[in-house]
Amino acid sequence: MLMTKERRPAIRTLRGWAINVLQEAGAIHECEAHGWAKDLADPHARQRAIEIARQDQPLGVSPEEAVAEVRDVLDSIGDTCPECPSPLA
Ligand SMILES: [Zn+2]
Numbered sequence: 001m002l003m004t005k006e007r008r009p010a011i012r013t014l015r016g017w018a019i020n021v022l023q024e025a026g027a028i029h030e031c032e033a034h035g036w037a038k039d040l041a042d043p044h045a046r047q048r049a050i051e052i053a054r055q056d057q058p059l060g061v062s063p064e065e066a067v068a069e070v071r072d073v074l075d076s077i078g079d080t081c082p083e084c085p086s087p088l089a
Helices: 014-025 043-055 063-076
Strands: 028-030 037-039
Touching: 014 028, 014 037, 014 043, 014 063, 043 063
Parallel strands: none
Antiparallel strands: 028 037
């Protein structure tokens, strides 16, 4: 196992938990300036996040629900921060 058991902050919502898992896995990253989550498009990190969701979901949440939420968050996150100036502009 690569994951070390850490004390995590209290999880308020399943969405917040999924974002946390994706950050831990390195699949998403917050914009330093604006705090928007960005998808790093790393398939290995995504796979890692799915594995975490499958094995270590919040109390009262099924593995299927946890994995579905992680995928849903991934789908909803773009690969750029909406507030950062576009590098192509
Ligand atoms: Zn930004």
